[in-house]
Amino acid sequence: MIAWLVGFIVLIVKIAVVLGTLLFIAAYLVWVERKLLGRLQVRLGPNRAGKFGLLQPIADSLKMLTKEDIVPEAVDRTIFLLAPAVVALTALLMFAVVPFGEDITLGGRPIPLVISDINVALLFIFAMSSLGVYGVALGGWASNSKYSLLGGIRGAAQMISYELSIGLSLVPVVMLAGSFSLVDIVAAQARYPYVLVQPVSFIIFFISAMAESKRIPFDLPEAENELGAGFHTEYSGMRFGLFFIGEYVHIQVLGALLAVFFLGGWHGPYLPGPVWLLIKMMAVALVMIWIRGTLPRLRYDQLMAFGWKILVPAALINIVITGAFVLI
Amino acid sequence: MSDPKQTSWLGDILGSVSAMAGGFSTTFKHLFRKPITEEYPEYKRPLPERSRARIILTRDPDGDERCVACYLCSAACPVSCISMQSTEREDGRRYAAWFRINFGRCIYCGLCEEACPTSAIQLTPDFENCRRDILTMVFEKEDLLVDHGGKDKTYNFYRYAGVVSGKGGKGEHVKEKKAVDVKTNLP
Numbered sequence: 001m002i003a004w005l006v007g008f009i010v011l012i013v014k015i016a017v018v019l020g021t022l023l024f025i026a027a028y029l030v031w032v033e034r035k036l037l038g039r040l041q042v043r044l045g046p047n048r049a050g051k052f053g054l055l056q057p058i059a060d061s062l063k064m065l066t067k068e069d070i071v072p073e074a075v076d077r078t079i080f081l082l083a084p085a086v087v088a089l090t091a092l093l094m095f096a097v098v099p100f101g102e103d104i105t106l107g108g109r110p111i112p113l114v115i116s117d118i119n120v121a122l123l124f125i126f127a128m129s130s131l132g133v134y135g136v137a138l139g140g141w142a143s144n145s146k147y148s149l150l151g152g153i154r155g156a157a158q159m160i161s162y163e164l165s166i167g168l169s170l171v172p173v174v175m176l177a178g179s180f181s182l183v184d185i186v187a188a189q190a191r192y193p194y195v196l197v198q199p200v201s202f203i204i205f206f207i208s209a210m211a212e213s214k215r216i217p218f219d220l221p222e223a224e225n226e227l228g229a230g231f232h233t234e235y236s237g238m239r240f241g242l243f244f245i246g247e248y249v250h251i252q253v254l255g256a257l258l259a260v261f262f263l264g265g266w267h268g269p270y271l272p273g274p275v276w277l278l279i280k281m282m283a284v285a286l287v288m289i290w291i292r293g294t295l296p297r298l299r300y301d302q303l304m305a306f307g308w309k310i311l312v313p314a315a316l317i318n319i320v321i322t323g324a325f326v327l328i
Numbered sequence: 329m330s331d332p333k334q335t336s337w338l339g340d341i342l343g344s345v346s347a348m349a350g351g352f353s354t355t356f357k358h359l360f361r362k363p364i365t366e367e368y369p370e371y372k373r374p375l376p377e378r379s380r381a382r383i384i385l386t387r388d389p390d391g392d393e394r395c396v397a398c399y400l401c402s403a404a405c406p407v408s409c410i411s412m413q414s415t416e417r418e419d420g421r422r423y424a425a426w427f428r429i430n431f432g433r434c435i436y437c438g439l440c441e442e443a444c445p446t447s448a449i450q451l452t453p454d455f456e457n458c459r460r461d462i463l464t465m466v467f468e469k470e471d472l473l474v475d476h477g478g479k480d481k482t483y484n485f486y487r488y489a490g491v492v493s494g495k496g497g498k499g500e501h502v503k504e505k506k507a508v509d510v511k512t513n514l515p
Contacts, residue, residue, distance in 0.1 A: 040355045044365040294355040295348075 083139030101273030151230025155221030186265030394448030
């Protein structure tokens with residue numbers, strides 16, 4: 001009973017720390033993105049709220065929370081209200097299976113630094129990112145407006161297409177590690193990270209995961225200058241904020257997954273595991289901001305052609321080659 | 329694939345990769361450039377003299393009001409934000425008894441300045457003219473009148489006007505011919 005209680009408390013503490021860190025970093029990732037993007041475009045970025053604009057995320061969230069939560073009359077009310085939560089929730093849940101350090105021992109009992117080490121963690125991640133599509137597609141549909149619907153349709157098509165190449169790009173990793181569990185995959189990279197043996201997979205995963213998180217150059221679902229704001233045109237206040245949080249948590253999850261599958265997870269010299277994971281996540285986020293500052297948005301047909309005619313075949317060929325090597 | 333312009337798919341890939349590398353190196357270089365942002369309340373960019381913002385009523389070099397209350401600005405104004413009442417001084421010179429511009433309505437088009445025959449109404453580069461209360465945007469004559477000639481320091485309408493006023497009688501104005509004694513024209 002006592003052991004169960006202690007385990008439960010430890011779990012709650014872990015969840016609280018992870019959620020707190022994720023949301024805190026999500027808020028400051030917005031600041032980092034705006035600042036860095038500003039410098040990439042030879043401007044200053046936010047610098048009014050606090051020193052270097054450091055209070056900007058707080059000001060933004062206060063603004064979002066105090067804004068009126070408008071629900072237009074013609075919307076499908078239930079789905080409209082639920083959709084932002086789906087996006088934020090699935091993004092947050094994905095982090096549940098990401099290991100962020102070595103087991104630590106506390107009071108004689110080992111505590112694994114992962115919220116949940118399930119043996120089909122990789123499938124869980126796919127499941128969650130597929131569910132995330134519902135948030136976008138239903139949010140766009142329930143808004144009952146043309147722009148939102150177009151954004152939702154684009155989102156659904158794009159995310160489903162690119163999910164395929166994400167899945168295929170990770171098959172070689174599973175082949176090498178021999179497990180679906182992220183803990184095992186990280187453990188298998190103790191000697192060298194998989195990016196060295198699977199560079200093609202790495203690139204395919206990075207590109208498709210970026211498409212999955214709807215970032216420039218794959219931001220067709222929200223495409224400001226053609227669709228208003230796409231699937232979240234009709235949203236305001238904190239419901240829009242939830243979409244926003246979902247996107248920035250997704251960036252972190254993407255960074256964490258990229259680190260787990262290809263960059264050796266929390267493995268690294270000198271520094272403790274969680275710090276290394278954080279460093280890798282941030283590096284991925286910075287690269288994504290750099291990409292946002294450089295590349296223009298793809299056209300819809302280019303997006304589809306790129307996904308189905310380049311990424312999927314490349315991933316399939318990569319699987320065959322890796323399979324041959326594993327057999328030998 | 330007999331088209332000579334068609335490159336191989338490997339060439340295509342290399343070409344696009346090098347193009348992307350060019351783009352990424354450009355943005356990376358921009359990261360280390362000094363931002364060109366001018367931070368507004370701290371640094372106020374000197375505006376061109378002919379910028380169109382807050383409207384003033386100027387005076388001629390002698391210190392008299394230039395405005396002769398001819399209503400041309402009021403007529404030219406597309407949003408009808410200028411109103412006035414004309415009256416006459418003892419020496420025959422016209423002026424506005426009251427003169428009112430509603431800046432809450434003004435679109436700063438500058439047509440009043442173009443219409444003005446005496447160079448009295450002029451737009452200035454001072455654009456920082458925001459108020460919380462829209463009623464305080466209504467400017468009366470004493471708010472508009474300034475103690476200088478604005479953009480046109482030397483012009484004095486009554487020196488050319490040919491109208492008998494404090495600036496001289498018939499035939500005493502600049503470029504004016506001597507007044508003709510009508511009696512000498514009689515047959």
